Amino acid sequence: MSGGSLMKRLAEARKHRDVGQLAEAIPYARWMQIAPENGTGELLTRMRYHDSLIGNTFLPAIHGGTLGALLEMAAIFHLLWETEAETVPKIVNITVDYLRSARPLDVIASAKVTKQGRRMVNVFAEAWQDDRSKPVATAQAHFLVTAADEPSVL
Amino acid sequence: MVKSLTTPEERVALFQTLFSDAIPHNRALGLKVVAVARGLASMQLEWREELVGNPETGVLAGGPLTAMLDGCCGMAVATMLKDPMPFATLDLRIDYAKPATPGKPVIAEAECYRITRSVAFTRAFAHQGDPKDPVAAAAGTFMLGTKGKVTRAQAVAKEVLGKGLST
Numbered sequence: 001m002s003g004g005s006l007m008k009r010l011a012e013a014r015k016h017r018d019v020g021q022l023a024e025a026i027p028y029a030r031w032m033q034i035a036p037e038n039g040t041g042e043l044l045t046r047m048r049y050h051d052s053l054i055g056n057t058f059l060p061a062i063h064g065g066t067l068g069a070l071l072e073m074a075a076i077f078h079l080l081w082e083t084e085a086e087t088v089p090k091i092v093n094i095t096v097d098y099l100r101s102a103r104p105l106d107v108i109a110s111a112k113v114t115k116q117g118r119r120m121v122n123v124f125a126e127a128w129q130d131d132r133s134k135p136v137a138t139a140q141a142h143f144l145v146t147a148a149d150e151p152s153v154l
Numbered sequence: 155m156v157k158s159l160t161t162p163e164e165r166v167a168l169f170q171t172l173f174s175d176a177i178p179h180n181r182a183l184g185l186k187v188v189a190v191a192r193g194l195a196s197m198q199l200e201w202r203e204e205l206v207g208n209p210e211t212g213v214l215a216g217g218p219l220t221a222m223l224d225g226c227c228g229m230a231v232a233t234m235l236k237d238p239m240p241f242a243t244l245d246l247r248i249d250y251a252k253p254a255t256p257g258k259p260v261i262a263e264a265e266c267y268r269i270t271r272s273v274a275f276t277r278a279f280a281h282q283g284d285p286k287d288p289v290a291a292a293a294g295t296f297m298l299g300t301k302g303k304v305t306r307a308q309a310v311a312k313e314v315l316g317k318g319l320s321t
Contacts, residue, residue: 005209028215031204052182055225059302063179064243065221072216088208091216095247101301 006088010080019043019081026073034070036077043081045074047107054104062102064137071096071125071139074109079121079143083113089121089143102136105129114140121145165190165314172307173197173229180225183218187229188261192311195229195264197222201257212256219280219290220248222262227276227294229307230266234274238309240302241274246294254289258282264292272298 006025013021023035033048047053047070055063072094079089111125125139170187174180174197183205189196199205199214199222207215224246231241254260263285264278278292279285 025209026215027204027206027209028217032217052178054178055180056302056305057176057178058305063177063221063224064246065217065224066179068220068224068246068248069215069217072220091250093247093249094216094220095245096220097245098243101242 006080007086013081019077022077022080028069029073032066032069032073034073036074036081038081042110043078045070045077045109045111047109049104049106051104056101059101060104062104062107062136064096064098067098067102067107067127067137068094068096068139070107070109071111071127071137072141074125074127075111075123075139075141075143078111078113078123078125079145083116083121083145085145087146089145092120092142092144094139094141096137096139098137100134100136102127103129107136108132119144119146162189168310168314169195169229172305172310173225173232176307177225179221183221185222185225190229190233192233193230193266195226195233195262197226197229197262199260199262201254201259206256211253213253214256214260216248216250219250219254219260219262220246222260223248223264223278223280223290223292224294226262226264227266227278227292228296230264230276230278231269231274231296231298232308233311234266234269235298235308235311238304238312239298240300240304240308241296241298242300244273244295244297246292249291251288251290254280255282260289264294269298274298 009025023029109127114122174185186198268275274296279288280290
């Protein structure tokens with residue numbers, strides 16, 4: 001449960017100021033083509049469009065589950081990169097609101113900490129496509145940040 | 155129109171085609187439709203390396219579970235539609251009760267417990283063999299009559315489950 005390789009990767013990524021390295025340690029992030037980037041000075045997480053993201057072939061639209069996945073990963077990358085996390089944050093729950101259908105394009109997400117507690121962090125995340133003022137989905141999630149014996153999916 | 159499908163196996167095969175094979179992301183995850191009845195849907199996700207969120211432990215990432223629970227809740231909604239219409243997820247909450255054991259499949263069981271003219275309400279659990287010991291729980295609401303053309307998946311209830319489906 002240590003997430004040792006990811007924390008090692010985080011130290012390495014910090015040294016090189018290259019947050020993109022974090023995604024390489026996570027098989028699911030690689031498979032989904034979800035990776036953090038900080039080229040603009042702001043930490044963003046991008047899900048590159050590929051055909052297997054589609055959930056509705058008629059519209060066409062990206063699968064809602066993949067937007068939830070992106071928002072969750074964006075929250076995790078944010079906690080790893082922007083806070084002094086010493087362990088991999090463990091997700092407790094996430095609520096995703098779907099605001100618009102997502103077209104077959106890249107989706108970008110940002111995250112911010114709403115409340116940082118000693119053990120629990122509340123994170124807000126938002127995803128958009130070409131227009132940041134028109135989010136396709138938002139999410140609120142809770143993460144445990146210290147206790148080593150609690151549930152974790154990451 | 156399709157002939158009436160009477161056996162559970164035939165129904166499962168049809169729902170597999172419409173809700174997994176025909177939906178690129180569900181197909182990519184390899185979602186298997188396990189069971190379907192009016193208001194109820196069950197799917198299965200096999201563990202595989204590419205879906206892992208923690209390479210140290212081999213535990214699945216949250217994303218594949220989110221996608222399966224969304225898909226499974228959506229399938230439960232489809233079985234309840236009196237008239238074919240497009241619908242879309244409005245919100246979805248996932249509680250991660252405990253990590254899924256690596257190497258074992260995860261089974262999702264969803265129920266659409268209420269449907270109105272505009273909204274359908276669903277609940278789902280994901281477990282690995284013992285429904286009383288879930289790895290995740292979900293609550294999803296769906297907006298009915300959204301934009302777009304009706305897909306065959308959204309028309310399937312009338313087509314297949316229309317007449318007195320009991321199980």
